[in-house]
Amino acid sequence: MPRASRSANSTRCSSGWPATSGAGSSTDRSRELRELTARATEREQDFIGRVLLGEMRTGALEGVLTDAIARAADRPGAVVRRAAMLSGDLGETARLALTGTAEALESVGLVVGRPVLPMLAATASTAAAALATTGEASVEYKLDGARIQVHRAGDEVRVFTRNLADVTHRLPEVVDVVRRLPVRDVILDGETLSLDEDGAPRPFQETMSRFGADAARETLLHPWFFDVLHVDGRDLLDEPLSTRLGELERIAGDYRIPGEVTDDPEVAERVSHDALAAGQEGVVVKAIGSPYAAGRRGSSWIKVKPVHTYDLVVLACEWGSGRRTGLLSNLHLGALDPTGEFGEPGQFVMVGKTFKGLTDALLTWQTEYFPQIEVRRTENTVWVAPTTVVEIAIDGVQRSSRYPGGIALRFARVKRYRDDKRSEEADTIQTLRALLRE
Incomplete structure (x- = not known):
């Protein structure tokens, strides 16, 4: 069947900005871009080009943008922040703040079926230290899984990621669990992870592989919930955690994350040790009287998980982009293989990369130093002598087929360079592999 011809039409995209579609739209967009760049200064043209090419890294956090929106719209910052948190859409919040009425902005509320930004946690080195900040708290296992937010309205259930992406079709087992709960409407916050035959958590990458699948697989994901934001027409955001946990126990007790309410540092440390022994990441210490601060990171929730540090060897360094253009940035990291289990004895086995934790001073130093020990280079990478x-x-390691040692670092970041150590004193691939859960 022949298609009807269409002329270019001016519309608006989901963000509210003008867009064109149909025949001739490419010409119209090119003309609009030429007109825009003709009006721009040289610096503005560079900015526009980087945005269009995906090379612009502004580093602007949502909190900074939210405050900027409030200032530009002359609206109270607290009102704008709450609207952004409860709508889960900073762009729509900006549009409403700039073009809508004050009443419309203030009326933005919690809606079952519309995800909200998750509450975030600060960090502490020990459970006892966290408890000293929160006072009486619920000390809960921090699962090594994927965060989920589940909305149920009658029989309709939707599951969202921490970034508010709808992944309902990927998690039918979670949908089935929530449909069976003794409740009509509910919003739950929690995690999902895969378990082995003994009920212990499988490695993190197995959970994420299943979590990212577009179709159900044999591996099942088990949901665990640690908070409830809404129950049958009643919003609980501003209720204390003690109230929310009572409701959570009532409607989803069998799927509640393990934990204890205490003001005793010894009890908090015991729960932390139990969580680690069970194969989990650590604990989250939550002030028992705290509300649910959607999208915010404060001192009411504090996560505690062990951090491992290892001495590794730089094998190569990649040229940076964005604000790091012209600087050597991303490090290729290797662990010593003294026995030759993965190659020649005494060589280094690559276990991952990182650009995190590098200060401006370290970036400058790397850029000056690594070319001095360069052994070869490609367009984007300088390979160096492993010295x-x-x-x-790191937070741990995970199995990986990408690297010859069969593992990859998790959340690696630079602490410091060790001028006092020789490369043959670096940690071994065998030491890192011992971190794998068997």
């Missing part, structure tokens, strides 16, 4: 030891903090 430089760097202390790296």
Whole structure:
């Protein structure tokens, strides 16, 4: 069947900005872009070009943008922040703040079926230290899984990620669990992870592989919930955690994350040790009287998980982009293989990359130093003699077929360079592999 011809039409995209579609739209967009760049200064043209090419890294956090919106619209910051948190859409919040009425902005509320930004946690080195900040708290296992927010309205259930993406079709087992709960409407916050035959958590990458699948697989994901934001027409955001946990126990007790309410540091440490022994990441210490601060990171929730540090060797360094253009940035990291289990004895086995934790001073130093020990280079990478030891903090390792040692670092970041250590004193691939859960 022949298609009807269409002329270019001016519309608006989901963000509210003008867009064109149909025949001739490409010409119209090119003309509009030429007109825009003709009006722009040289610096503005550079900015526009980087945005269009995906090379612009502004580093602007949502909190900064939210405050900027409030200032530009002359609206109270607290009102704008709450609207952004409860709508989960900063762009729509900006449109409403700038073009809508004050009443419309203030009326933005919690809606079952519309995800909200999750409450975030600060960090502490020990459970006892966290408890000293929160006072009486619920000390809960921090699962090594994927965060989910589940909305149920009658029989309709939707599951969202921490970034508010709808993944309902990927998690039918979670949908089935929530449909069976003794409630009509509910919003739950929690995590999902895969378990082995003994009920212990499987490695993180197995959970994420299943979590990212567009179709159900044999591996099942088990939901665990640690908070409830709404129950049958009643919003609980501003209720204390003690009230929310009571409701959570009532409607989803069998799927509640393990934990204890205490003001005793010894009890908090015991729960932390129990969580680690069970194969979980650590604990989250939550002030028992705190409300649910959607999208905010404060001192009411504090996560505690062990951080491992290892001395590894720099094998190569990649040229940076954005604000790091012209600087050597992303490090290739290797662990010593003294026995030759993964190659020649005494060589280094690559276990991951990182650009995190690098200060401006370290970036400058790397850029000056690594070319001095360069052994070869490609367009984007400078390979160096394996003589430089760097202390790296990691949250653990995971199985990986990408690297010859069969593992990859998790959340690696630079702590410092170790001028006092020789490369043959670096940590071994066998030491890192021992971190794998068997």
